[in-house]
Amino acid sequence: TKKQPITVAMGDGIGPEIMDATLKILDRAGAMIEPEFIDIGEKLYLEGHSTGIPDDAWESLRRTKVFLKAPITTPQGGGYKSLNVTIRKSLGLYANVRPNISYEQFIKTKHPNMDLVIVRENEEDLYAGIEHQQTPEVVQCLKLITRPGSEKIIRYAFEYARKNNRKKVTCFSKDNIMKLTDGLFHKVFNEIAEEYPDIEKEHWIIDIGIAKIADTPQDFDVVVMPNLYGDIASDVAAQITGSVGLAGSANIGDQCAMFEAIHGSAPDIAGKGIANPSGLINGAIMMLVHIGQPEIAAKIHNAWLKTLEDGIFTGDIAKGGASVGTMEFAEAVMDRL
Amino acid sequence: TKKQPITVAMGDGIGPEIMDATLKILDRAGAMIEPEFIDIGEKLYLEGHSTGIPDDAWESLRRTKVFLKAPITTPQGGGYKSLNVTIRKSLGLYANVRPNISYEQFIKTKHPNMDLVIVRENEEDLYAGIEHQQTPEVVQCLKLITRPGSEKIIRYAFEYARKNNRKKVTCFSKDNIMKLTDGLFHKVFNEIAEEYPDIEKEHWIIDIGIAKIADTPQDFDVVVMPNLYGDIASDVAAQITGSVGLAGSANIGDQCAMFEAIHGSAPDIAGKGIANPSGLINGAIMMLVHIGQPEIAAKIHNAWLKTLEDGIFTGDIAKGGASVGTMEFAEAVMDRL
Numbered sequence: 310t311k312k313q314p315i316t317v318a319m320g321d322g323i324g325p326e327i328m329d330a331t332l333k334i335l336d337r338a339g340a341m342i343e344p345e346f347i348d349i350g351e352k353l354y355l356e357g358h359s360t361g362i363p364d365d366a367w368e369s370l371r372r373t374k375v376f377l378k379a380p381i382t383t384p385q386g387g388g389y390k391s392l393n394v395t396i397r398k399s400l401g402l403y404a405n406v407r408p409n410i411s412y413e414q415f416i417k418t419k420h421p422n423m424d425l426v427i428v429r430e431n432e433e434d435l436y437a438g439i440e441h442q443q444t445p446e447v448v449q450c451l452k453l454i455t456r457p458g459s460e461k462i463i464r465y466a467f468e469y470a471r472k473n474n475r476k477k478v479t480c481f482s483k484d485n486i487m488k489l490t491d492g493l494f495h496k497v498f499n500e501i502a503e504e505y506p507d508i509e510k511e512h513w514i515i516d517i518g519i520a521k522i523a524d525t526p527q528d529f530d531v532v533v534m535p536n537l538y539g540d541i542a543s544d545v546a547a548q549i550t551g552s553v554g555l556a557g558s559a560n561i562g563d564q565c566a567m568f569e570a571i572h573g574s575a576p577d578i579a580g581k582g583i584a585n586p587s588g589l590i591n592g593a594i595m596m597l598v599h600i601g602q603p604e605i606a607a608k609i610h611n612a613w614l615k616t617l618e619d620g621i622f623t624g625d626i627a628k629g630g631a632s633v634g635t636m637e638f639a640e641a642v643m644d645r646l
Numbered sequence: 647t648k649k650q651p652i653t654v655a656m657g658d659g660i661g662p663e664i665m666d667a668t669l670k671i672l673d674r675a676g677a678m679i680e681p682e683f684i685d686i687g688e689k690l691y692l693e694g695h696s697t698g699i700p701d702d703a704w705e706s707l708r709r710t711k712v713f714l715k716a717p718i719t720t721p722q723g724g725g726y727k728s729l730n731v732t733i734r735k736s737l738g739l740y741a742n743v744r745p746n747i748s749y750e751q752f753i754k755t756k757h758p759n760m761d762l763v764i765v766r767e768n769e770e771d772l773y774a775g776i777e778h779q780q781t782p783e784v785v786q787c788l789k790l791i792t793r794p795g796s797e798k799i800i801r802y803a804f805e806y807a808r809k810n811n812r813k814k815v816t817c818f819s820k821d822n823i824m825k826l827t828d829g830l831f832h833k834v835f836n837e838i839a840e841e842y843p844d845i846e847k848e849h850w851i852i853d854i855g856i857a858k859i860a861d862t863p864q865d866f867d868v869v870v871m872p873n874l875y876g877d878i879a880s881d882v883a884a885q886i887t888g889s890v891g892l893a894g895s896a897n898i899g900d901q902c903a904m905f906e907a908i909h910g911s912a913p914d915i916a917g918k919g920i921a922n923p924s925g926l927i928n929g930a931i932m933m934l935v936h937i938g939q940p941e942i943a944a945k946i947h948n949a950w951l952k953t954l955e956d957g958i959f960t961g962d963i964a965k966g967g968a969s970v971g972t973m974e975f976a977e978a979v980m981d982r983l
């Protein structure tokens with residue numbers, strides 16, 4: 310079989326360390342990939358690219374259509390546009406898929422038995438970026454919801470549930486207040502749910518829904534919602550698993566896809582070799598499934614679980630107990646492949 | 647001293663039961679109030695009032711300027727406007743104050759030591775209710791943030807902190823995406839914080855902020871934010887205290903104020919005499935402080951705490967253990983006044 314070209318960004322802060330660890334594991338596991346490195350992020354922002362992404366990076370992304378991305382630092386101040394948002398829109402990555410699992414056998418958590426997937430709409434809503442100043446004292450931002458956008462993400466959620474043997478899809482919206490916009494999203498949810506009689510459907514108003522995720526996350530399975538709600542719900546879900554250092558995330562489009570860790574570039578611990586590479590490893594595992602290498606994905610996932618089972622933890626998980634560095638952790642995963 | 651006239655709505659569902667219990671406690675504690683009853687809610691909606699509020703109710707509200715409200719049922723379907731939102735806007739109730747406390751000595755909770763107050767902007771943001779359909783497939787909702795509105799709520803939060811001996815005010819916003827609207831809110835927060843050097847200030851991006859409330863609520867004190875974020879954050883905070891049946895809430899304006907429980911009308915248990923009146927009792931306690939009867943407020947609060955300390959619980963708290971009904975609980979509070 311031929312190797313699949315993928316675009317790789319080493320990122321800023323702890324990015325290079327965790328990407329290095331992840332690529333070594335991918336290589337040792339026999340992943341059939343051909344990394345192509347691009348330079349994006351902090352340095353580029355500071356050189357004057359308002360999005361942090363130069364032309365040759367776009368060229369690679371549009372060619373390989375698969376992107377493994379380490380966390381990026383957006384410089385403080387100035388009018389820098391979010392790199393993630395630019396990539397999501399430019400490449401049409403309409404579905405942000407964020408699994409959140411608590412590993413209660415290995416990692417202390419208030420929420421055992423948690424295993425849910427947030428499917429977040431990734432292009433519309435308040436993220437459309439339409440803001441204006443009406444008077445010096447009055448500013449506005451437009452929340453945009455479309456039927457095609459809603460249909461696409463909701464259908465994705467039900468297809469995902471069916472493919473991954475999940476039993477229920479829950480929708481969050483606030484149509485008691487936003488009757489037209491969130492009302493449309495909820496209506497489309499009800500329509501599409503009809504086509505999947507094998508999958509249970511459920512709906513919660515967003516405030517109660519996110520509160521329930523925070524309190525009884527074990528009651529959820531697949532949860533689909535507009536962009537901004539998904540941003541909040543997925544951070545809540547990740548945080549209460551016990552560590553934000555574990556979860557990977559996929560941004561899926563019809564043509565392209567991007568895979569990453571859900572956490573940021575953590576400049577405070579950069580260069581120390583202590584960061585947890587697990588989030589990016591889990592992002593890479595999602596990538597392998599996406600490009601049709603599920604056996605290698607499963608192999609890495611099992612080795613990663615075995616590493617945790619053997620009590621080998623980076624500092625963020627060990628919390629004062631014995632801990633290993635980024636590369637030692639990766640070596641331990643490789644030993645268990 | 648003269649009795650303060652207050653407007654009272656018995657509400658729908660469990661409303662009449664918990665209001666009855668609350669009014670008995672207020673009376674027995676010697677609260678200097680003169681209730682004036684209005685009919686609003688479900689019945690009125692069904693009679694054709696789109697807001698559920700007839701003219702004579704408005705007349706009473708505008709005269710007494712103090713409103714103790716039981717939960718209301720909004721009928722399903724139809725274009726009914728939220729009664730709460732109508733009252734907030736019509737009476738200029740710009741500050742929604744929601745204390746969330748975990749009572750770990752009495753009530754099982756994953757989050758001991760939790761004692762935070764959400765101060766939610768209550769008139770602007772996506773709640774301005776400006777929505778329109780651009781094409782049959784494209785709908786929009788306007789998020790509105792103004793400088794005067796932001797100044798008012800942020801100043802309220804700092805004044806509240808100072809008056810209640812709280813040490814820190816945290817602001818949540820999403821100005822990495824909404825640079826004009828949430829950017830304005832954050833900027834005004836920084837400006838006003840300068841005037842309160844005695845109070846610590848802090849800021850989190852909304853997704854991380856709400857995740858932190860869900861995970862480590864004990865780290866927060868007073869938290870101020872725009873309307874919709876406050877809606878979500880306050881439901882999360884209430885839910886993780888261990889019960890949504892406990893918290894009261896105040897909606898404060900320059901002229902008028904409304905006090906209520908944070909939970910809904912729970913039609914499924916209506917008429918059974920088993921609902922927990924604690925949320926409304928705590929709303930009434932906030933009302934007594936507001937109208938200048940803090941000693942009576944403290945007396946009721948202490949009796950209520952003593953009731954919990956003595957292990958006297960309604961079913962929602964007892965969770966299978968021995969429990970009492972709504973009125974027995976109220977009697978127990980009265981016995982301890």
Ligand SMILES: CC(C)[C@H](C(=O)O)[C@@H](O)C(=O)O
Pocket residue numbers: 391393394540822823853
């Ligand atoms: C960095 C930020 C623009 C981004 C978002 O808001 O989507 C992040 O919070 C995320 O969830 O990926």
Ligand SMILES: CC(C)[C@H](C(=O)O)[C@@H](O)C(=O)O
Pocket residue numbers: 485486516728730731877
């Ligand atoms: C009932 C609803 C309109 C209301 C809101 O969204 O404000 C409720 O959730 C609340 O928090 O008081």
